[in-house]
Each structure stands twice: as structure tokens, then as C-alpha cells.
Amino acid sequence: DARVTQTPRHKVTEMGQEVTMRCQPILGHNTVFWYRQTMMQGLELLAYFRNRAPLDDSGMPKDRFSAEMPDATLATLKIQPSEPRDSAVYFCASGPRTASYEQYFGPGTRLTVT
């Protein structure tokens, strides 16, 4: 049963600290997406990759967020320095090589910045 995995599942950190979230997409999927979910804003697309190349990261605060795909099996989302307003659930999703942007989501990382 192929699925997207994310680590950590929960993270509590202090303001100013660096946070790194990791995602392993489904094997064979060539698109990877990062989302942030909050009660106020709902689901927001932060960035996405196709064949490991970043296609769009316009949803990310550039000064503190960065997203990378070091290889086809790992995507990372880093926040440095973290702020309380970054508290949210961060989802990674991957999709197959189709035209529909069909996506399968990981379980999410719940981030709390105090």
C-alpha cells in the first residue's frame, strides 16, 4: 500500500529555531507539493516540484522558508527562523505523471512555535 510519509508528525519549537520537515513521496510519482493548513487560511499551496525541479514557490515567505528535493525520494521544507505565526499543519503530497495534478497526501506535520 504505497503512501506518502512525513516526519516528524509533531514538532514543538521555540521562536527563532530552525525547523526541518521531511517527506518521502510515493515511488514513481514525479510531482511533489507542500501545503500549509490553518483554521483561518485553509489549505495554502506553498511550493511544488516536478522531476525534482521547483516549479512554483510563490506561496512561501521567501525570507524564512525554503523547499528542496535532494533526490527523488526526499523533499524537505525548512523554516529559519521560525515564528509563532508559522504554527500550522504542513502537508506533503505527491502525484503521478498525469495531466490532472491528482495528489495523494501524507499525514501532515503539526508544527507549534511558542
Next chain:
Amino acid sequence: AQTVTQSQPEMSVQEAETVTLSCTYDTSESDYYLFWYKQPPSRQMILVIRQEAYKQQNATENRFSVNFQKAAKSFSLKISDSQLGDAAMYFCAYSGNTPLVFGKGTRLSVIA
């Protein structure tokens, strides 16, 4: 820009009954896809059903079916024989030339 609107923030249904969740979207694209995702309390986003805009036939997946009205830009989800496990947030999503655009969601409660 494409937008997706779910006008029902909350709905409830009796167990074993049928419920329909509404979704409308705005686009100028002719070729696109529509999806319904379910998010139970576990937070996991689960793909429920997808519809290709070029197909006239409405998609079905077991107890889940859609009513796709392309001219009206409407894409509603019908859940038949509702079960307690159907209680969740349901998100409608659109995908055209850009990745998914999500609605704000509808919280569905199932009453035993």
C-alpha cells in the same frame, strides 16, 4: 484565477440517509479536473473521487457519486447510505493548468 466555493460550512445527516455537498467553481479553462477530498479527525487528506471535465458521465465510487454540471460550473458530492465513518471535512478542489485550488471545506456530521 480559478476559485472554488463551498457554500455550506457545516452539514449533518442521519446514518443510512443520503446527503449532498455543494461546490461551485469559476474558470475560463475548458480542460480541467475536479476532485473531492475527505479529511477525518486524523487530519489525513483522502482522495474520494475525481471527475474529468471532458467526460459527460458522472463519476461514482461505491457510495460516493458526483453531479457534474459543466455549464453551471457545479460539482456536488452525493454520499449514499451515510456511515459514522463518513464524518469529516470535505474539500472540493479544481485542477487545470495549475495545481489544486481548494474550497474552504464543508464539515459533515453523521448522526447515529
